Structure formats: C-alpha cells, structure tokens
Amino acid sequence: MKYIDEFRRKKEAQGILKTIHKISRKRVNIMEICGTHTHSISRYGIREGLPESIKLISGPGCPVCVTSAADINRIIEFSKSRKDAIIATFGDMMRVPGTNSSLQEERARGGDIRVVYSPLGTLDIARANPDKEVVFYAVGFETTVPTVASTILTAKEEGLKNLSVLSLHKLTPPAMRALLDSGEVEINGFICPGHVTAIIGAGAYEFLATDYKSPCVVAGFEPIDALMGLYMLVKQLEEDRCEIEIEYNRVVTWDGNKKAQTVIDEVFEPSDSLWRGIGNIPKSGLQINEKYAFFDAEKRFSIPKGEDAEPKGCRCGLVLKGIMTPDQCPLFATACTPESPVGPCMVSSEGTCAAFFKYRRVA
Amino acid sequence: MCLGIPGKIIEINGSTAKVDIAGTRKEASIKLMEDVKVGEFVIIHAGFAIEKVDEQKARETLELIDEVIER
Numbered sequence: 001m002k003y004i005d006e007f008r009r010k011k012e013a014q015g016i017l018k019t020i021h022k023i024s025r026k027r028v029n030i031m032e033i034c035g036t037h038t039h040s041i042s043r044y045g046i047r048e049g050l051p052e053s054i055k056l057i058s059g060p061g062c063p064v065c066v067t068s069a070a071d072i073n074r075i076i077e078f079s080k081s082r083k084d085a086i087i088a089t090f091g092d093m094m095r096v097p098g099t100n101s102s103l104q105e106e107r108a109r110g111g112d113i114r115v116v117y118s119p120l121g122t123l124d125i126a127r128a129n130p131d132k133e134v135v136f137y138a139v140g141f142e143t144t145v146p147t148v149a150s151t152i153l154t155a156k157e158e159g160l161k162n163l164s165v166l167s168l169h170k171l172t173p174p175a176m177r178a179l180l181d182s183g184e185v186e187i188n189g190f191i192c193p194g195h196v197t198a199i200i201g202a203g204a205y206e207f208l209a210t211d212y213k214s215p216c217v218v219a220g221f222e223p224i225d226a227l228m229g230l231y232m233l234v235k236q237l238e239e240d241r242c243e244i245e246i247e248y249n250r251v252v253t254w255d256g257n258k259k260a261q262t263v264i265d266e267v268f269e270p271s272d273s274l275w276r277g278i279g280n281i282p283k284s285g286l287q288i289n290e291k292y293a294f295f296d297a298e299k300r301f302s303i304p305k306g307e308d309a310e311p312k313g314c315r316c317g318l319v320l321k322g323i324m325t326p327d328q329c330p331l332f333a334t335a336c337t338p339e340s341p342v343g344p345c346m347v348s349s350e351g352t353c354a355a356f357f358k359y360r361r362v363a
Numbered sequence: 364m365c366l367g368i369p370g371k372i373i374e375i376n377g378s379t380a381k382v383d384i385a386g387t388r389k390e391a392s393i394k395l396m397e398d399v400k401v402g403e404f405v406i407i408h409a410g411f412a413i414e415k416v417d418e419q420k421a422r423e424t425l426e427l428i429d430e431v432i433e434r
C-alpha cells in the first residue's frame with residue numbers, strides 16, 4: 001500500500017460519484033474549510049461532477065489568504081526597516097501584495113528575505129549567521145503550529161540567541177464558529193480538514209453538532225477521499241443525522257496527536273486574531289507564551305502597526321467567507337491572475353481564486 | 364499549506380528519520396511522534412512527521428468504498 005494510488009483510481013471515483021447522484025435529494029450547501037481540499041476538488045473536477053443539488057462552498061482555509069491586510073502591511077514595513085536582519089517565511093507569503101509593496105519587492109530592493117520549506121530551515125539560517133537577527137514570519141493552521149513550536153523548543157535547547165518568531169498562526173474551529181454565527185452564508189455541513197484534525201482530533205468539532213446541528217466529515221485529500229467524505233456527509237444530511245464522522249481514519253483519530261498538542265501548549269497560548277474578510281475572532285490565534293517570550297518577535301522588536309486596507313477592488317474577503325465565488329469577482333482572470341495577483345487568494349497555490357484559475361474550463 | 368504526504372520510514376537517527384516519499388528520500392523530524400519504527404508510514408508536513416498512517420484503517424476505508432459503489 002502506497003496510500004496515494006489506491007485513493008486516486010478513476011473507476012472508484014466514478015462509482016462514488018454515481019452513488020452520490022443516486023442518494024442526493026435535498027438542496028445542500030457544503031463548505032470545505034481547507035485550501036488543500038479546495039485545490040483537490042478543483043483539480044479533479046469534483047465540483048462539476050456533483051449533482052446540481054449539492055453546492056460546494058470554499059472556506060477560509062488558506063493561511064496566507066486569511067492573514068489580514070494589516071499583518072501583511074506590518075511585516076512588509078518591518079522588513080523595510082530592518083535591512084540588517086534576515087527574514088524567513090514560507091514561499092506563498094512572498095508575493096502577497098500589501099498596500100505599497102510585497103516581501104518579494106522588498107527582497108528585490110535588497111532585503112535579505114528567504115523562503116523556507118520547513119521551520120527547521122530557520123535554525124540552519126540562525127546557526128550560519130550568529131551575528132544577525134533571524135525573524136521567522138510564521139503563518140499556518142494547527143497542522144503547521146506544532147512544527148514551529150518544536151523548532152522554538154530546539155532553538156531554546158541549543159541556546160540560539162538570534163532567532164525569533166512572529167506568530168501569525170490561526171485556529172480552525174473558532175473561524176467555523178464565526179462563520180456560522182455571522183449568518184452571512186448558509187452552511188448545512190462541513191468537510192473538515194484532514195491534517196489539521198490529525199493534530200487536534202475530530203473531537204474538536206463536537207460544537208458543530210451540539211451548538212449548530214451541523215454534521216461534518218473529516219476527509220483526506222486524495223480525490224477518492226474527498227468524494228467519499230462528500231458521500232458520507234450527503235448521506236448524513238439526507239438521513240437528518242448530525243454526527244462527526246471520519247473518512248480519513250487511516251490518519252485521523254478522535255483525540256488527535258497528543259504529543260503535538262503538548263508541544264503546542266508548551267510554547268503557545270490562544271490570542272485574538274484578525275482574519276482577512278472576517279475581522280477579529282476571539283481566541284482564534286496563537287501567541288508565544290511568557291516562558292518562551294525570548295523567541296517572540298513581537299516582544300523583541302517594535303513591529304509597526306499595519307494599515308488594514310484591502311487592495312483596491314479586491315473581493316478576497318467575500319471569497320474567504322464563501323459569499324462570492326472567484327469567477328463572480330470582476331477582477332478574476334482579467335486584472336487579477338496568478339502572474340499578477342491583486343489579492344492573496346490568487347497568490348497562494350491553495351487560494352480559492354488560484355485553484356479556480358488553474359483548473360478553470362476555458363471554452 | 365496543510366499539504367501532507369505519506370512517506371515510509373527507512374532509517375531513524377535520534378530525532379530524525381530518513382523517509383521514502385514516492386521514491387524520493389527526504390529527512391524529517393520525528394519529534395512530534397510518540398513512537399515510530401522503520402517500515403511504518405507517516406504523514407510528512409513541513410519537514411516533520413505529524414502522524415502515522417494506519418494500514419488496517421486504510422484497508423477498511425477501501426472496503427467501505429467498495430460497498431458504497433454499485434456493482
């Protein structure tokens with residue numbers, strides 16, 4: 001078993017799709033929270049294959065996209081002001097446009113801004129440059145958070161003095177709650193993110209069933225996983241059940257990865273966080289706690305406040321909330337393309353607009 | 364960004380493992396894992412193994428899919 005090919009077979013995919021068509025009666029809106037699901041659903045043409053009664057809505061599940069304009073602007077301003085420091089971040093952050101610049105433009109102007117694939121990469125940079133401050137702009141959901149926490153623990157063990165982290169991390173369940181509370185978009189059920197849930201455990205979604213009567217299925221990211229997750233969710237909705245089911249049970253458990261949770265709790269504590277399009281959500285972010293304050297870039301430097309201004313004409317906020325689909329935005333595929341993006345949803349490879357653009361059907 | 368890829372552990376050195384990801388060998392930290400053994404599959408995300416892949420559960424899912432599909 002390779003755990004990839006087995007979950008990409010065309011015959012099975014078509015079979016599940018056929019069964020979904022057979023059991024689907026009700027009109028339902030299903031939100032896939034995770035950007036990796038959005039990408040997979042677009043890539044394999046799943047949206048087009050579903051019956052008309054099932055509407056898939058993409059949620060705020062791309063960490064680069066949900067980073068607020070204010071945070072994007074403040075990290076660009078900070079990068080500008082500290083040309084003596086080395087900035088490290090994930091690749092997708094480089095091209096996100098701020099009001100006046102982007103990290104990529106600041107790099108072109110001489111800023112030492114480096115892309116890392118893993119937070120561990122920041123340790124190598126800090127070790128190789130002991131006379132320079134290394135600041136890591138950390139974005140990501142619960143999947144990525146323990147990798148950053150573990151990196152901070154290693155930095156402490158090694159006594160690294162020149163590495164700090166700006167935590168822009170975000171938590172998934174509070175955002176789901178905020179979307180449901182807003183009432184701006186009708187969601188009948190959720191496809192929950194497989195890898196976030198591998199860390200936090202499916203039990204974290206109990207509030208969906210108890211407080212909102214909303215069923216959910218935690219699904220994997222291969223096409224068969226996504227389809228099977230949709231089948232399970234549609235079946236629940238048709239049978240008026242409201243449960244938390246796990247399709248991706250080869251990886252996801254009810255309780256999650258306890259060790260990763262311990263590592264997160266050792267380093268971070270919940271904090272309020274500003275989401276693009278949604279606004280401030282209480283306890284939806286993570287800040288570095290007092291014990292590891294030495295590694296907190298917020299405490300070590302004075303990082304300017306950023307202007308919270310969306311790019312002109314950009315509707316990423318509405319796309320992130322599922323109120324608008326990318327192709328309904330007047331800028332989509334005209335003024336805003338992956339080569340020349342206006343908003344973050346077109347920049348990140350997992351952004352909803354980028355997924356729609358890459359796999360759009362061109363007549 | 365929550366992309367994770369299954370890889371097979373082929374060697375463990377302290378808190379680092381060599382992992383075979385679809386034929387490519389990569390290093391990954393196993394600091395977030397309680398216990399892993401050579402030969403087991405794990406999900407790799409951002410240079411870390413974040414969870415094991417359970418072969419028995421995978422087979423159960425594939426069997427369930429077979430039941431769902433009309434023959």
